[in-house]
Amino acid sequence: MKWHDLSEEACPLARAMGVVGDRWTLLILRECFLGVRRFDHYQKRLGITRHLLAERLKRLESMGLLEKRPYQERPLRHEYRLTMSGKEFAPVLLAMQHWAQRNLPSEEPMPFAFVSRESEKVVEPVVTDRDSGEELNHRTVLMVPADPEAAKAIAKHLPQLGWK
Amino acid sequence: MKWHDLSEEACPLARAMGVVGDRWTLLILRECFLGVRRFDHYQKRLGITRHLLAERLKRLESMGLLEKRPYQERPLRHEYRLTMSGKEFAPVLLAMQHWAQRNLPSEEPMPFAFVSRESEKVVEPVVTDRDSGEELNHRTVLMVPADPEAAKAIAKHLPQLGWK
């Protein structure tokens, strides 16, 4: 497997790695959600090199998470905004932030918070099933290979399949 | 910011990038959740080089997501299993898989599914607030800098702050 072009992979997680599978991209998205839109602001806030930032923004645009739009002419300047696809990434950020806060402890206080627009309270993100409302985690959900052959291939070496 | 040691960052998302901020680590975790435990199985299933795999497993172990435990002696052999911290990563995988499935379309059929142990039905992961049950997404949640100065610094260049 090559570093490039995970975009053809059957596994959605692998395709996602083609977009956010590096040190910076998720942090760029974080900045987007904080309201940052311009090249130099991303660059200064993140400390990323201009070279890489340009590359990553191009990728996020080509993958449909950001769109580049002019905010002035003379001189022509563009800003980067989240598209619907980019905005829909918010739950992933919420889940990951929640995991990291609990599992990668730090002395430092959180530099930001996720707040409900309605209640104005800090939220605690939990993943649930749309249909049943049941909480989804390693105790309640099983990851099963679609191909029974693949399941067998794994099971051959395992007492039983699942998130033990 | 250096490529290494995001572990001291104040932002939990940045610290998370120190663990899963590369092409492979999340895919290794996917394999863990599918039930894979041994070095050669990860290697063959992912097509990752043995070199990098060893490196990544070492990191996942040192960050507390996996533990290495002997499954036989003579010759001594180890397997890698999810720790509690690793298992708690499941919701992140669910959210990301859901996002990618909708936003990075593919011809290929999904190679696996997330199934409720209880209902045995395929789940649809939604992020909600533990307290209110409210669905959390870009429409309902706001990301706010903890430091009011930081908020102002961003707002200076923006009509208004928030996930617009």
Added chain:
DNA sequence: ATAATTGAGTTCTATTTTGGAACTCATTAT
């Protein structure tokens, strides 16, 4: 009128990471 600044990149070289293949080492199977 000339010089400095802003904003958004691009180019260049030096380091680091990654990819790929081959090699090790202890034990077991043939």
Added chain:
DNA sequence: ATAATGAGTTCCAAAATAGAACTCAATTAT
């Protein structure tokens, strides 16, 4: 005695990243 397993390690080439400097158009400051 020879080959195969399992879990790595070592080595070299290729690709990605870091860091700094450079471009270019237009605008503001002197």
